Amino acid sequence: MSEMPDRLRDGLPKPVVLETSRKTAGWGLFTPHPEPVLTVQPGACVTIKTVSWVGATVPEGPVAYFEALGVPADQVLPELLEVATIPRPEGSSCHILTGPISIEGAEPDDVLEVRVLDVSPRVPYGVHITGPDCGVLGDLLERRSTRLFRLDPEQRFYPFGGGIEIPFRPFAGIMAVAPPTSAGTVSANPPDRWGGNMDFRDLVAGSTLYLPVFQPGGMFYTGDTHGAQGHGEVSQTAIEHSMAVTVQFLVHKGGALKFPRAEDADHVWCMGIHEDLDEAMRIANREVVDYLIAVMGMRDDEAYRFSGLLADFKVAEAVNGNKVIVAEVHKDRLRPLLGGADLPVVGGGLH
Amino acid sequence: MSEMPDRLRDGLPKPVVLETSRKTAGWGLFTPHPEPVLTVQPGACVTIKTVSWVGATVPEGPVAYFEALGVPADQVLPELLEVATIPRPEGSSCHILTGPISIEGAEPDDVLEVRVLDVSPRVPYGVHITGPDCGVLGDLLERRSTRLFRLDPEQRFYPFGGGIEIPFRPFAGIMAVAPPTSAGTVSANPPDRWGGNMDFRDLVAGSTLYLPVFQPGGMFYTGDTHGAQGHGEVSQTAIEHSMAVTVQFLVHKGGALKFPRAEDADHVWCMGIHEDLDEAMRIANREVVDYLIAVMGMRDDEAYRFSGLLADFKVAEAVNGNKVIVAEVHKDRLRPLLGGADLPVVGGGLH
Known part of the structure; x- marks a missing residue:
């Protein structure tokens, strides 16, 4: 086609x-x-x-x-x-x-x-x-x-x-x-x-x-x-x-991710994957907090606060044994931290 | 203010x-x-x-x-x-x-x-x-x-x-x-x-x-x-x-809702509420299927198909004992069924 x-x-x-x-x-x-x-x-x-x-x-x-x-x-x-x-x-x-x-x-x-x-x-x-x-x-x-x-x-x-x-x-x-x-x-x-x-x-x-x-x-x-x-x-x-x-x-x-992440022009996505949706939710929240701390340099309480005020959680998939919840952060919210530069989504150096 | x-x-x-x-x-x-x-x-x-x-x-x-x-x-x-x-x-x-x-x-x-x-x-x-x-x-x-x-x-x-x-x-x-x-x-x-x-x-x-x-x-x-x-x-x-x-x-x-619903200009929302997120998910899916059958007149298999292809599920709230998952349907998807008329969200007659 x-x-x-x-x-x-x-x-x-x-x-x-x-x-x-x-x-x-x-x-x-x-x-x-x-x-x-x-x-x-x-x-x-x-x-x-x-x-x-x-x-x-x-x-x-x-x-x-x-x-x-x-x-x-x-x-x-x-x-x-x-x-x-x-x-x-x-x-x-x-x-x-x-x-x-x-x-x-x-x-x-x-x-x-x-x-x-x-x-x-x-x-x-x-x-x-x-x-x-x-x-x-x-x-x-x-x-x-x-x-x-x-x-x-x-x-x-x-x-x-x-x-x-x-x-x-x-x-x-x-x-x-x-x-x-x-x-x-x-x-x-x-x-x-x-x-x-x-x-x-x-x-x-x-x-x-x-x-x-x-x-x-x-x-x-x-x-x-x-x-x-x-x-x-x-x-x-x-x-x-x-x-x-x-x-x-x-x-x-050396990026050392625990779970998959993703991005497009407007969003950063951190995934939580588990057979239990409540546990998938905890992992997704932990993943976005880890991202905000390790990659964006926030303190733990401010990262957790940010996740509650500015991250959205959606069910990507609920039918394949393990389920996927995605934490979504709009890049416009984070860009000011980097003076408008491209946001890194993972740590480590590009090979 | x-x-x-x-x-x-x-x-x-x-x-x-x-x-x-x-x-x-x-x-x-x-x-x-x-x-x-x-x-x-x-x-x-x-x-x-x-x-x-x-x-x-x-x-x-x-x-x-x-x-x-x-x-x-x-x-x-x-x-x-x-x-x-x-x-x-x-x-x-x-x-x-x-x-x-x-x-x-x-x-x-x-x-x-x-x-x-x-x-x-x-x-x-x-x-x-x-x-x-x-x-x-x-x-x-x-x-x-x-x-x-x-x-x-x-x-x-x-x-x-x-x-x-x-x-x-x-x-x-x-x-x-x-x-x-x-x-x-x-x-x-x-x-x-x-x-x-x-x-x-x-x-x-x-x-x-x-x-x-x-x-x-x-x-x-x-x-x-x-x-x-x-x-x-x-x-x-x-x-x-x-x-x-x-x-x-x-x-x-006589609208006889089981769970809350909501809408804005662009979306219809059906809620699933339960202490377990997996059960909240099932309720939210059942609610949107019931809406599509009872209010929009779809057959059960087509309503379920529609929910899988055109409904999005998001976690509205995950911290208050009972949790809330919302099934979201964009009204543009449903409007053709009614020739562009306002979509009903519940059955029953307006008092």
Whole structure:
């Protein structure tokens, strides 16, 4: 579909393209010591052509699945057919992940900065699925409910019906690094300290994600791309839609993050991730206070005060085993401290 | 300080003024069958001159308390001194509540609509308090930390220090009706189905709150006014600041709400209130789904889908025993269903 806009290319290296295939992708599982499918230098840009999991997990196979929803076979990505033939390992989530990408020089206790440059649809449709045992109200529905949503030609919205438009705001539901060795091999369904299935819908093009590094090279994966979702993803899925995700990687030496952080032009975001929402809330509050103390230089009581008066807490995702609460601070509130300079989001020096 | 702007008076009845005194106010306690301090007809406007609790609960009394913070005695509201002499009943919260106001014709199972017309400061300062056992991170601080914040002359912000401005966005932390008889007499600290200490910072002038009615006359209270707060109120208090709150009351016969709802020009808000954030989340999701089914006429699977794709969930308040999660829907998403007409937020007929 669309290509990365020229304005995002200015001054940036030409992206390396990583296709999804049996060799570069797999079912949703993170291992601490994976073999990279691509190795790049810090500063490199990569376009990762991901495929959504929808249609790959059903016995009838992707083509029959999508034909039943009115999608012709030539609009089903060939990579989806290819990945669907990979045996699904025990304990994996349903997601198809592309990667991992090794970033040279990234070491444990560093921070991997992932600048999201572009997220573009690869097919003109997405799918939303809900039903019994799905989401926050798992007992609401008696029958599975699947809907195909076609993107309008200008890629602005999906029609919901009754004149309602769902704004098209694509992002990657999963961006992760390999977990620490102590975590072992884990499902990609619950998000955790290594990022993963955070489903934080503000990580659109123009935003930047910061992930703690646990393994040499970081080992970055992405997938589970979404065209639209509310904060919370409460009905279990977003509009699941295959996207090409273009990112630039940078490495901060010794940033030593505990949980992921993120930013866009206007906001700093600190994440709390836990199976219990109250605990996720405590972690998110602790994370924003730590940021204000360690990076912005506030005293502990003033940092806590600031978090109560000027931070907003929202539920990014409430349905994936672990839940995500994001503390949001508007940059306008903090900029005066730095005389209008760019705000740092993590400590450590850029590599 | 300021008066209600003329534009808000157009076509509205002149507000009745309710002063705070020993006769019209008391410590934070709700009883199912209170005596009203004022009775009005539906459609009436009332300006409630509230006083913040800060300085009223300390042994040295309000004047000495504020003088130690640099506030001259003539800037301490006389009503605060008067209310401070009322013995504080066992089980009450620290809040000073003004009311209750009886709205004629409001009966159990009706809905009380409270249009917030104006919230204006009565003194030029507010106070923020945090410390040990305060807020989401009760173990963060070793010492109590109190700060006086002076409002800038144009009433746009409070200076935080270092050039940081805290936008002035005043609202009433508590708006409530009398609880159901089955609940008995309860502290005003935890918010609940009858509203109360929701600390939902978007209930500024121009917003409207809808409360389920449990007792004849509804019996409306307000107080705990705030000049600024983030969603979450995580450090325990807002900038606690005495305000004059002007509201208009309307009654919906048979609206039969389970939990409070609210709206402003751009949003519909459905609240989930519970001591456990996960349960508050479930209630908020159920509330927005019920709204979409009962008021907007959607099928259950489409309502649940809509809530996942187009509703945002934020933590309004996480520190008052019961916590509040608000499901937010932008009205632009729903307006096409009604051909651009005003969106109803509750069922039932306007009285």
